[in-house]
Each structure stands twice: as structure tokens, then as C-alpha cells.
Amino acid sequence: MESPGWTTARPGQLPYTYENFARAKVFLFEKWRERALELRLDTPVDLSGSCKYGSLFMQAVFGGTIRGHFQHQYNFIDGRLVDLSHDAADVGRMCNPYLHEPEYFAIPELQASLARCLPRVECWTAEFLADPP
Numbered sequence: 001m002e003s004p005g006w007t008t009a010r011p012g013q014l015p016y017t018y019e020n021f022a023r024a025k026v027f028l029f030e031k032w033r034e035r036a037l038e039l040r041l042d043t044p045v046d047l048s049g050s051c052k053y054g055s056l057f058m059q060a061v062f063g064g065t066i067r068g069h070f071q072h073q074y075n076f077i078d079g080r081l082v083d084l085s086h087d088a089a090d091v092g093r094m095c096n097p098y099l100h101e102p103e104y105f106a107i108p109e110l111q112a113s114l115a116r117c118l119p120r121v122e123c124w125t126a127e128f129l130a131d132p133p
Helices: 018-038 051-062 102-106 108-130
Strands: 065-068 073-077 080-082
Touching: 018 051, 018 108, 051 065, 051 073, 051 108, 065 102, 102 108
Parallel strands: none
Antiparallel strands: 065 073, 073 080
């Protein structure tokens, strides 16, 4: 599978602001909880485990790039590190959550995993953008 360029900068649909970040965080947490209910998983207490969905969502809404490594993904938007799950328990347990290994994104299994997340993320993005503050 050819890489769709997740680590390449993309334009956003909304400006990245602290207010928009807060709104996106609340929205994504609600969607993360709904996903858990749909899959009959325990109700999440934070955004642990959501970094693929979160980083794809943030890139779709605010642009920028996706960065990360085998444990965690986050965004780089307008020259700043942005992580919707920065305060999640799994991120807090990592030694270096903001390490960036660009070659990681060339791994076919990761590319396939991200591609499987896209349909849900695209629906979430459309819903988020259709409901302005």
C-alpha cells in the first residue's frame, strides 16, 4: 500500500486555536466513548488508545502533519506539537511519547491500520465541522 502522506503537511479546515482544540477534545472523547459502547468495550475514562483516531481527526480538521512512533501518534500544527491525548494515562506512562520516527509511517501494517480508521474519522470530521461553535 502506498503511503497517503500522513507525515506531509496538509491544510486545515478550521484554524487551530485553544478554543477549537478544547472543542475537538470534548468531541473526540464523546466519539471514543460511543465507539467503546458500539464495540462492547469498557467505557473509557480518558483518550488512552485513541491516538490513531485522534491524530487523523486533528489533521483532517486543523491540518499539519502526523508524527509519532510505535507507541504513540500526535500532530504538529502551525509549528507546535499538538496532542489530543496528552493527559491520557497511556501517554503519561511513556518514557518519550513525542519521539518522531518518520520511517515508522512507511510500515505497511501501520498504513493499513490508519486506512481502516479513516472511514470513521471522516464521519467524525464531517459531524464536527457541521456543528460550528
